[in-house]
Amino acid sequence: MLRARLESPGLMDLLGQIEASLNPTATHPPLAGVTEHLGPDRHVVLWLIDGFATRYRRHTPLMGADHVTDLETVFPSTTATAITSILTGRHPAQHGLLGWHTRLAAAERTLTVLMGQERDGEDRAATLGYRELTGRVQPDRLSDRLGCAMTCIGPEWIGGTPYNRMMNRGADFIGFEELSELPARVAAHVNATPGPHFTYVYWSELDHLGHQYGPESPEVERHLKQLDLAYTATCAQIQRPESVFLTTADHGMRTMERRLDLREHPAIQACLRHRLTGEPRAALAHVQDGRDREFLAAMHATFGDDVTVMPAADWLDHGTLGPGPAHPELRQRAGDYLLLPAEDAYLVDPPADDDGPHFRGAHGGLSAEERHIPLFLRSPAHSG
Template sequence: MSGLDSRIWDSSYVLPDYNGGSIVNLMASIARGQNACGGRYESLNLLGPEQVAQHRQVSLIVVDGLGYDFLLEHRQIAPTLASHTLGSMTSVFPSTTAAAIGTFLTGVAPVEHGLTGWYVYMRELAAVLAVLPGFGRSGAAHYHGRIDVGELLGTTPFVARLDGDTHMVAPRSIANAPFNRAHLHKSDLHVYDTLQEMFQLTAAAIAGPEQRYTYTYWPDLDHTGHMQGMGSGATLALLADLEREFVRFLDAIQGTDTLVLLTADHGHINSNAERTFLLNDYPEIQQHLRLPLCGEPRAAYAYVNAGAEDAFLDSIACSFGDALTVRPSQTILAEGWLGPGDPHPSLESRVGDFVLIPEDDRMVRDWLPVERSFPLQSAHGGLSNAEMLVPLVVAESG
């Protein structure tokens, strides 16, 4: 394969379409539509900057885990959301919260912001961290008062480009987390406890005659999907709640000249413990690793001991056969999976030596002795349609 000329790499993989079809292109359209720099990225094919510019206000609502396929499959539960869906966009690679929220909050692809998955090897701290909450997986480091998280990550907030008022609406659980505050910049922060309050605060942030940009984030659908599965009654009940509150929100903001854009960071694929390769059960593989797995269960970065590369690949092939695809990390960078642009200074150290991509609905995981294992009923990070495609829901208030 050469470059990313086509969204489809083969019959089962969906690659990010950074040439006008991904969430980073949405951010470019928003920036240009608000008279700001769109950077190196093309505007989104589905929604050009001229459409954004027709409105004084832009409200971007990110529903964690709301896949395009999932929404259309359950359109009877969410008819308004489905009827306002303009089409699908791809997420970034990996199709996960850290990488995609990193794109929403910076306006650039993972190659530039350097957030390569939930677990990231931070060479600067000699530790593996869950990069959003900032707790350590391997090594003693974590975010604390002595660390300037913005300086550590080396990212520039998207809202720094915008001249108008900016607002962030975030759940109490993460609103004042160091990662969130590092990307707040000049935005007013609005903290909510319930979905109803989230939409009420978003509507209140929109009120006013000035040009405004509001970013709103809701994590509950993703969390429940992980724990109970995307087809569970609890997850579908949350989708129904989202539909109800979205309709109320649209009624509340009539007359504000707002362009409402609701989308997601990624979708989900259902899985379970029986479909998981647990590397703790394969000491012949683990002996070749110098760090625990990083990234995601659906796209894991393997850090291999120097000189053990061939033995590692042989062990993977003998244990998993065609059920696990292995790609050299340098290859996916060269092929543009993480996007075009100037690589983040720490990018190569954050993608390991190889990327492990389980086939079908499988996952690959490991556990450290100090960790409490927990099962997942759905996952993301990989290259399936269910994980990679997210909806673009568009509504306009007069």
């Protein structure tokens, strides 16, 4: 059985606090170190640094001065699920996006939501436009419930993507190219915009470096030092007294040593209704009717203790995806078995026209390295 939470507080407690401060109809229990800085007149800025693991704090001493607490992200601990939770203010059980790939039962498609792509029953790929993607997801947006306007600030390339347009509908978008531009963009916007207002800032490069080089690499350490300086520069330039500058992450990262490729094991693939969905560190298997025993035997013979195979009832019914009300397709999307690779391994099942990911660092699973993230807070009204 999986526990729904390793420890408290969680990322969704932070989002609950933000919504409760800006939505007069919402309530949420207090979050120590945060609640006292929020209020209905605040300009709340949330900087999401993709892949900022808690242990990275040792490389960011300037940010460390504003450290409030460590949070635990949602499960699966991955961008597609966690950012959707942030931008909806809903737990994964409610929004139903369960990783990089999510099986849509009614449409009989496998959706790669961040890429705005899907594959049909014949494994043929198609690109979705904004309206098609919105129809597939039907998000309950946080921005629609706030009693104020919202702005999104991020790399220029994400501004027009179907996912960004879908999740931030109605919000202004401010783009930039390099991390060095972020402090001035954020500060100029905040200084010119009185509260109440919600600004969501996104940066993805740290996650890319962690995947490519590993979380303990010199490349990651160097970028963390750049982020430390960018954070300090942003704080120094924000002058609006009612602003609250929150910084956190969507997930952590851990080192990977082994790549387990399901294409090398046709006996397992033959039992599946379609390719694995979910995440390489938390894969979801949809098994053909009547082939469960064959599937379990093949998994054990192939992977032994390297992959834990957990029936849906042993994890889905215990709040691992957060509280409900559950998405109407949640059970079908979750499949029949959750596959959890060993701590140093990840499991892939890419299509014939794609070699799939090759990681030196990965996330999505249940370990502390993947789930624990820091929270930093700077408020001009309470600083110094």
